Amino acid sequence: MYFKFKAYCFLIGFFFIGFQFIWSQDQKVADSLEIIYKKGQTSGIARLELLRNLSFNQVNDLDAYIKYAEELIMLSKAENNFLYLYRGYLQKGNAHRLAGNLDLALENFFMSIDAAIKAEYKEGEGIAKMTVADTYSEMGNSNNASIYYEKAITILRETDNIIALASALLNAGDEAFNTKNYELALQYFEESGALFKEQDYLIGTGYNLGNMGMVYAEQGKDALAKSNINEAIAILEELEDYYAISEYLTYMADIYLKQGNPAASLNYAERSLELAEKYGLKKQISESNLKLAELHEQLGDLPQSYAHYKNHIIYRDSFINLENVASMADMRTNFEVSQKQTEVNLLNQQKRNQLIILGFTGLLLLTLFWYYRNISKEKKRSEDLLLNILPEETARELKKSGKVKAKKFAAVTVMFTDFVGFTRYAESLDPEILVESVNFYFSKFDEIMETYGLEKIKTIGDAYMSAGGLEDPKSDHALRMVKAAFDILEFVKASRIENHNNFTRFDIRIGINTGPVVAGVVGTKKFSYDIWGDSVNIASRMESHSAPGQINIGHTTYNLIKEDYDCECRGKLQVKNRGKMKMYWVHASKNV
CATH class of the missing domain: 3.30.70.1230 (Nucleotide cyclase, GGDEF domain)
Known part of the structure; x- marks a missing residue:
């Protein structure tokens, strides 16, 4: 299994706050935005956008990533803003996925889907379903992953987000690769690669090249594999995106080992482990240790081989443990049941509230009398305010529909x-x-x-x-x-x-x-x-x-x-x- 294109790289789309635009993750942006956050002078949409970008750009601190996402979720609920609620759950899920907590990631992604549906945000629904598919794939549940990729691709073809569609196609190609359907994988990659190139989206092009290179490696086309993977690594190093590079480096190690160059193979595997440990990437640490264990065994260095294999087991078990895998099958059902129970509780509360409301009927009638006396002036004020916020034609459409x-x-x-x-x-x-x-x-x-x-x-x-x-x-x-x-x-x-x-x-x-x-x-x-x-x-x-x-x-x-x-x-x-x-x-x- 190889690296998924990170759906959250394009989630920000085009939003900005503070002093820079956010297109891809950048820890420097997070550091500068923290200055604004600590002053505590933002509120409303500005506060939600600040938290969204703070969470998104916390590439070096997953705990901070989760903290800001949780605050975004809390404020979005208070504001009854389903669009930002969708974004908060999605970013929290992405943070847990990076940390290897796949059970928590999946739970948050399902909540993100529901919030996107309530917000009537088709693009977000498609993206959230793609992240669910990605998570199932990492758990080894290829059947569920394929189902959710098809759902995501179908929805995203109806939107204008070409980057999201290309990413879903790229990750669907990953799933085809996992089931050794290499020709189908290349078909997905060719379509996604063309879309990324059309949009001049460099990071997507990098992942696409790397993933195609790994298909070629499995097909024994080593020259094509090396060319694609080296080009991908060069692009991603420039973008300082090390999460995929670690995975690609292990494939380069495989290629050089097959070509009878164990020294070069060892060098690539060690670089992969170094990057994974530096950025706390559990899955990559596990796989890099396994590759080094195999290499040292072939080189006759059994103590080193054993040490790396032991680390592989430790990180593999921390990444996916059997209890979490067993609980995944029931997670969606439990989540939906809890939602129904919430609706029942709300209905009971509403019945109790009806008795209280009757007592305020007289006061309400008096309030309405005052309101209708002043409605013309208030309506004029609200219309003027709306025109200050929105273009005139947009304001008319909003008032009408x-x-x-x-x-x-x-x-x-x-x-x-x-x-x-x-x-x-x-x-x-x-x-x-x-x-x-x-x-x-x-x-x-x-x-x-x-x-x-x-x-x-x-x-x-x-x-x-x-x-x-x-x-x-x-x-x-x-x-x-x-x-x-x-x-x-x-x-x-x-x-x-x-x-x-x-x-x-x-x-x-x-x-x-x-x-x-x-x-x-x-x-x-x-x-x-x-x-x-x-x-x-x-x-x-x-x-x-x-x-x-x-x-x-x-x-x-x-x-x-x-x-x-x-x-x-x-x-x-x-x-x-x-x-x-x-x-x-x-x-x-x-x-x-």
């Missing part, structure tokens, strides 16, 4: 701004002064967006995100966004010179990109309008590769504004997880 369908837009221009050196100030300044300073800037940015008919999406920490072309018939959103960016630069520059209120003053970086996005509303009690897609991620990369006082744009935006603005080609710059991308500085307008 109570929900908003996600929409695809073929061309939207996205801008990100970021204050230079903000993190350093955040750690040392009084919170009130810092908030006043940021509010000073963002209030003006809001005015600028309104002037050019652009949509503010959100602010997170010192990051400001806006978009043009959402539900807007005009096609000049790229030009309007660049004009707004220059107004922002001028305002920031003037503020640094004048500084009437002695606020903290910053310099600013700006990044812009144009392309397709998906937009929609998340949340049930507290709505949040957001946009997702690769175009958004590229816009973030444009900002992070910009410079103080500069506007950095992608190639698509350049083609839309080059007749109106002087632009300087920066060439192709290396971007993490993206390869090389063409970028441009935007200078003065040609029409001035």
Whole structure:
């Protein structure tokens, strides 16, 4: 059995909080977000998003991973927010799975499925069913794993999440490999590999290459196996994703052993064990020890062979023990029974509450009389508030149907701004002064967006995100966004010179990109309008590769504004997880 693609790598999709975007796990991000967490100044959706990203990025501390996921679950229940409840259970399940606690992982994944269904979130339901399949696979229950993979793939084919679909296909290929159906495994891998390549999703490509390499190794195609696995290891080392590398290294050890090179084989097996022990990966520690036991036995070093085999048994038993395996068959049934009992208890409580409610009928009638006298004013206030949160057309749809369908837009221009050196100030300044300073800037940015008919999406920490072309018939959103960016630069520059209120003053970086996005509303009690897609991620990369006082744009935006603005080609710059991308500085307008 070989490594599963980690479903939670893409669960964040495109959400951000604090100072960075979250696409793949990054302990540095978790460390920076803990500063915000400890200040305790977030609430509502912002708090849920903070906990979600803290849990997701705790790659070096599984206990912290679980702690933040549990707090996310608790707050989601209090907010009656099934979307975040789904995410909390999913991340808690992933943490237990990494720790080798498969019984707890499966329990949380089933809860995640139920929460996703209640949230009417098809994509999440598909992803959660994939994690159930992954867990059954790791337990050796190939039949249940295959059933849940088919369920996940069927659901995900109905969604727009190509990465999730590709991951389910990749893991279904793993299951075919486990049953030695190598041709079926390669079929799954070829489809998933094409989808990852289409989406330019580097980490998925890495796993796909590694898994294909291991199929080739089993088929005796050693040259193809080595080529694919070495390429996969190179990609995953760059991404600092060591969980799969440890597994792939044991296969490299097998290949070199078959080729009569025990020294190289031993080296790969030792590297596998070193990585597994460093990151506390029980399953990989067990398998690496077993491989080293076999190698030392063949080399005639029986004491070393025995020592490694003993460690293999210890970690194997801690990873999957017989009691947990026996209890798995009844877990789902027990879970559903407990849910029914909860419903019965709730019904009894409701009957008791009816008697209490009768006593308050008179008070309720008086309250309703007051309410209807003031309803017009309150309705106007709520509508104004909704328009401050959502675009006008989206707000109308929400009022009419109570929900908003996600929409695809073929061309939207996205801008990100970021204050230079903000993190350093955040750690040392009084919170009130810092908030006043940021509010000073963002209030003006809001005015600028309104002037050019652009949509503010959100602010997170010192990051400001806006978009043009959402539900807007005009096609000049790229030009309007660049004009707004220059107004922002001028305002920031003037503020640094004048500084009437002695606020903290910053310099600013700006990044812009144009392309397709998906937009929609998340949340049930507290709505949040957001946009997702690769175009958004590229816009973030444009900002992070910009410079103080500069506007950095992608190639698509350049083609839309080059007749109106002087632009300087920066060439192709290396971007993490993206390869090389063409970028441009935007200078003065040609029409001035």
